[in-house]
Amino acid sequence: MAERDEPGVIGRRVQKLRVDKGLTQRQLAEPTYTPAYVSTLEAGRVRPSDEALRHIAGRLGVDFEELATGRPAHLGTDLRLRLTEAQRTLATGAAEDAARQYAALLAEAERHGLVEEQATALLGLGECGIDTGDLTTARAHFERAEARLADAPLPARVPALRGRAVTHYLAGELRYAVYLLESTLDELNRGGLHDPDALLLLYASAIGPYMDMGAHARAAQAAELALALAPQVGDPALVARMHRSVARTLLAEGRIAEADASLAKASELYRQLQLRTELANCHWMRGYVSAQHGDLARAEDELRQAQSMLDAQRAALYSSQVAVELADVLHRRGRSDEAAAQLHRVLGDLSSERGAVHSAAAHRLLGIIAEDARDTEAAEEHYVRALSLLERAGAAGDLADLCRLLGDLLRRTGRTEAALDAYRTGLGHRTAPGTTTLGPAPAQPPL
Structure with a gap:
């Protein structure tokens, strides 16, 4: 849970809810606390413990987090559910529709101070910008996502770093794109942060700039490493849809932790769907290598497969x-x-x-x-x-x-x-x- 509000803010919230409920300070306090304690709390002169807030939340019939932060109950879980919906929209290629969803979710996450959800929405907006070719706007979204995740471990920041590198690459700034990707790879590998998803994303993204700079040996090595790291995905869209449906049911039943777990699985599967673009780059690379070796029939097959995967992702x-x-x-x-x-x-x-x-x-x-x-x-x-x-x-x-x-x-x-x-x-x-x-x-x- 995020930082709770200041004592004065919590005190005013408790007082308003108590009055709305028609309770006296004594009725709110009993049997565990005294009316004087409630009076001091409502005046903002004491920082209540979690135990005290849970007692008062129970008496007021509200969620603990809502009392401590002012956020509606289950807001974070509901936002994450809708973020997976936006991911699904983007994964099916409807980038403009996804951008509208992400923009609304970003505004809501900012309004309630939900930092991780803000970063997720910004990453989604960046990916939408890449898909639609609006590279300047996409880069700005990735930079904002990176800033939101400044205190997170490096693997968590990789999607934002990679997104920024891709916008530079597509704009023709090859050397800087490679610098961003290689320096991040080096930091992950030398630091022992061998996160397969992060590494796959970086290696696959490096193939294009390597090729365009004439660094064919590095491109070939990156492609093989990416394919070795690639997860085995059957039809993740179906499984993700199942997890989203389950999450809705669990949320309706108040089983928040289980709903969050289902949403995490759905989100991962949609991320894998988006990885098809990166894996298409690997087939692209194989097609290029086959062409260089004179195997033009295989080169055509690999490149058509890459093109088909990319067309499916629009x-x-x-x-x-x-x-x-x-x-x-x-x-x-x-x-x-x-x-x-x-x-x-x-x-x-x-x-x-x-x-x-x-x-x-x-x-x-x-x-x-x-x-x-x-x-x-x-x-x-x-x-x-x-x-x-x-x-x-x-x-x-x-x-x-x-x-x-x-x-x-x-x-x-x-x-x-x-x-x-x-x-x-x-x-x-x-x-x-x-x-x-x-x-x-x-x-x-x-x-």
Whole structure:
């Protein structure tokens, strides 16, 4: 239970409830206490013990917590029940509806000073912001959640930290996103805080930024660690629905502790449902690795599985990013028209502020397809747009490769000086596969 109110506030509350009930101070006090004690308590000149408050609450016919804090009976449990409803809404992909639910719950939790429930609502609002692509607002919600949990253990703060990192990643700030994820992983693993859920969330979230920075070895390792940590989930939505129904029944019967336990199970299952987005990233990574090894059929299968999981979650931004990877595989399999159509469809969902690296990758691939069709003007236009996006994001590995493509195109069209400038730019960004300038990889958990 949260901190109780000051003695003066409790005293005034006792007096009002006593008068409303038509009781005298003697009737309220007997048989355990004296009228003088009740008078002193109502005047706010004594801090009542839990035992005294329980006695008075019983005489007044109110809940102990309501008397001590002014909150309606079972408010916290009721709020947690409605937070799981909002989680369910978000897990089914209705992010805008979920955001409205979370906003109302946040206001209620703030009104009653329920800190943990405030943090849960803020995290939900942050996830809604990511799903709808409102990254600035999402980041602000995650920062507020982190502030609410400032005194909590690190594993409890991981969802807020991870959310903040993801907003930076999706905005194209790759290096800072990786710094946040790696430093949190290091603190967890070196400190012996091997919380599987927290670790899974962080490793899965690191895959995308690692890939975009050219740190393929770290991305592959993160994917394998995430999959090793992933819980085995059958159909959590059905089980979660059962726990919510049970919680309602228990709450109606006044069995608060049992209702809270059921709600905790429902909340965990909805969290696992949201993890499908993270697990989709692992299939995305496997598809990328298969493509690099030339196994294009398996790469297409893995990427389509990732895209299907993301579409089911209505994670539009992530789904668009996977679509770019899938288009590359389709192009390499000789289906360039299909690849180009897919790229044009998703470019509307990507920009310099939302998925900058994959927007650049889409333009790069469209440039290659245009070159194959002997349309050098369109190819150059796509390469230049991609170059601008990658320079802003700092995606060194992709930038070096793009400069080579642009340089080759300029050289073939007789613009030698411009080609040399492009090559020089690329050399300045060259990195070896699997490396970054991020320093040592974070410590690993004992699996």
